[in-house]
Amino acid sequence: MASPGAWTSRREAPATSADGVRLRYDWWDLPALLWRERWLMALVFLVIFVLGALVAFTMKTSYPASSSVLVRLGQEYVYEPRAGDAGRGAVPDADSVIQSETEILSSAHLKQRVIERLGLGLIYPEMARKYAVAAPDEKRKIMGQAIQSLTADFKVETAPSTPIIRVSFSHEKPEVAARVLNTLLEEYLIYRRNVLSEVTSPALEAQRRGFEQQLAKADDAYEQFLNANRIGDFTAEKTSLSQLQAQIEQQKYQTDAQLQDRLGRLATLAGQLGQVSPEIGLFRDQNNGSDKLVQLKVQREDLLARYKPDARPVKELDAQIAQLEAGVASGRTTGDGTKRFGVNPVYQTVQTDKIQLAAEVQALRKARAELDQQLQQITDRRIRFAALEPQYQELSLDRDVLQTNVRDFTVREQQSRAAQEIAAYSNDSIRIVERALPPTRGKSLKKPLFVLSVLFAGFTALCAGLLRAFLRPGMPTPRSAARTLDLPVLGAAPMKA
Structure with a gap:
């Protein structure tokens, strides 16, 4: 009878037999598998842990200086059309304003202005030393790296429906962090005026001058038209002709009525005169x-x-x-x-009245003839004015439009220049709520990186042990042998050296 050790031989065999039998494991096999690979796992853990610890202990402590900015809707966000009044006074919502100010704060050009103002040696001394001996092309690269580093250390935080922007800057030195952040906010107040201010005064001035030249030509054409037609004021003379025609027509009607009255009285007196004795x-x-x-x-x-x-x-x-x-x-x-x-005094009176009436009738007839002639002259002049009116309206409309444009552009030019001058001295819509102070507590990634290195080393060692255990040939435990071969294991002996 064979010995029990023959049934439980620990001699390593291929992972699969000739019949293609596959090893079968369960969770209870994992401790044994990992224990077999303990030395490999320990080696992997130690290597990764040491490297992670070295990296963690080389991390420097940074001091974050913080500040906050209050953003309100200002005149620079109110829409002012360059021509016409369409959309005048439209304003964006508060979130759009906050987003715009955030983009300005995050701009690379603003970081470059801060570096140029404070000097690269104050912020990044190592880069300053390289920058001092570098070629022009290298200087531009070093400046770009400094801007990227400053951008990486600078943070901007906002909250929905809140007009507050929180900014922070981290540096190895707390004094430098506070100074850089305050300088950045000061440069931001200046830089945003250049970005948001609509510098349109030269364009408005050029456009105004162009309209003034056109207006001068229109005025010359207008004056030539009036002089050629011997007209002082077209509208006033036209109105005067209308009023004068109405007055003359009224006088004519009155003269006709008086003439008819005098003719009737004259006929009556002529009849009475024959009946009175001289x-x-x-x-x-x-x-x-x-x-x-x-x-x-x-x-x-x-x-x-x-x-x-x-x-x-x-x-x-x-x-x-x-x-x-x-x-x-x-x-x-x-x-x-x-x-x-x-x-006879009655006859004498009637005869005198008759003579007077005859004279009045003659005068009224001459007056009516004169009124007819004046009315005809006024009518002819009004017809002439009606023929000239289209040309006058065209010239007058051109002058009115050009005068309006000159006036509007003059007003806008003055307003634009005034807005620029006011904006150069004030930022009414921006308030620095809290200026940065040197921080007293720093932040370091030593502990997080150390803990992360421990966790990563353990996980990597575990993965290496499992990989080595699953790739090793043979059946590691009696339980896996029994599951794989579907045979009971009656005993197990340690493998010989």
Whole structure:
């Protein structure tokens, strides 16, 4: 009977038999497999661990200086069209403004300005020494490397819907880190003005001058048009002609009405004049002896002044008075007296009115003829103005458009120049909330890199051990032999040396 050791021989055999039998493992075989490769795993672990530890302990401590910037919407983000008013006043949203300011902070040109201002020797002394003895082409490469290093050490952080940008810069020296970051923020305030400021004053000035030249030509054409047609002010004269025509037409209507009135009155007076007598009796005297009686009585009184009442002359005069009184009493002394005739004043008045009306009719007819002539002249001039109006409107429109353009571009030029001058001295939309101070606590990758090297060394050693164990021929454990051959293992003996 064969010995038990014959059934459990540990002699190494091919991983697969001639029949193509494949080894079968389970989780309980792994410890045995790894224990067989412990020396290989230890060697791999030690090599990687030592290399990782050396790298970790060579890492330098960096001091991150931090600062924050408050960003608000400023005038530089308000859209101002160069021509016209379409879209004027449009502004981007807050996130777009933050993104724009972040891109400006992250620009390589800004880093170059910081390096040029502080000097490469302050920030990166080793690169400065190489830069001092390098050729021009090498200097450009070294400067590019310095900018890349500065970019790698510089961080910009933002948060959605927050107008705060947090910036930080890490350096081996805390004072240098704070100084570089503060200098970068100062240069950023200057650099962003150059980026965002719309330097359009020269272009606006050139465009304004071009419009002024065109306006001068349009003014010359306009003046030549007015002088050629003997017009002082086209619009004023056109309006004046309209008003004057209306006034003359009104005067003509009034003259016609007055003429008809005078003609009617003249016809009426002509009819009345034939019915009125040219002469009328002015007065008539009636003699009834009373006047003679009075005269006689007056004579008697005169005689009494010289004679006595019984004197002969007085008695004779009394007899005449008595005789005359008797004749008056009986009516024998009554008769017609003197009659006088003269011009009839009614006839004279009617004839005077007729003459005046005839003169007025003649004057009104001449006035109407003159008004007709003036109206015709005004109508002809208005027709001439209507024929000239298209040309005038074209010239006037050109002048108005050019004047408007000159005025608009002058205003925009002044506004642009004022905005540039204001922007050169202020950054109203940007505020540095907190300036960088030298950090007191540094950051180093020694511990993380050391732990990472330990983990990586262990993982690599484990992978090497498993790979070596699975590639080694033979059946490493009785359990794997039993699973592979489907036979029970009754015993196992250690393999001979």
